[in-house]
């Protein structure tokens with residue numbers, strides 16, 4: 132059976148954590164996985180021999196990483212021939228109000244329009260506030276945004292909003308929708 136590709140772009144590391152979690156869940160289900168950070172040279176060597184792909188990135192100032200857009204544009208033809216799942220990590224997806232949820236989906240749709248990707252499934256994944264990793268100005272800006280949106284303003288600590296049960300459900304929904312063969316049932 133051909134492997135499943137999990138390719139991602141990250142700025143502060145939360146999307147890497149999500150991608151690693153997806154890869155681990157796929158392996159538990161019996162799949163071979165290629166996990167690739169699109170900012171590394173390994174991204175140049177990604178071929179077309181996959182049965183499915185998870186593609187993900189995060190939102191900064193209303194945009195996904197240019198490495199993600201570049202990867203999708205340069206590999207559009209073979210990506211169009213297999214089932215693809217997009218995961219878009221953002222702070223907007225972490226908030227409970229409807230406006231934020233719609234904003235997260237709008238940002239994902241803008242990425243799809245720009246890149247031309249046509250995924251079978253899209254998931255907006257709640258990200259993290261990594262105050263301890265930000266420089267002074269980033270911390271100030273993110274604290275202000277968090278205050279407006281209802282996120283934590285405690286800059287002494289990092290805050291993870293990712294719902295791991297939701298990410299796991301996303302993996303299973305995609306495998307079922309894509310009719311990916313060979314998935315082992317997971318007990319418990």
Ligand SMILES: Cc1cc2nc3c(=O)[nH]c(=O)nc-3n(C[C@H](O)[C@H](O)[C@H](O)COP(=O)(O)O)c2cc1C
Nearest residue numbers: 142143144145146189191192193221222223258259
């Ligand atoms: C400078 C900066 C700008 C951001 N801009 C947005 C934004 O426009 N919309 C949003 O929903 N989240 C925004 N975020 C939140 C990130 O999407 C969130 O922290 C995410 O977990 C980052 O993922 P990464 O660690 O994989 O880069 C921003 C974060 C930073 C640090």
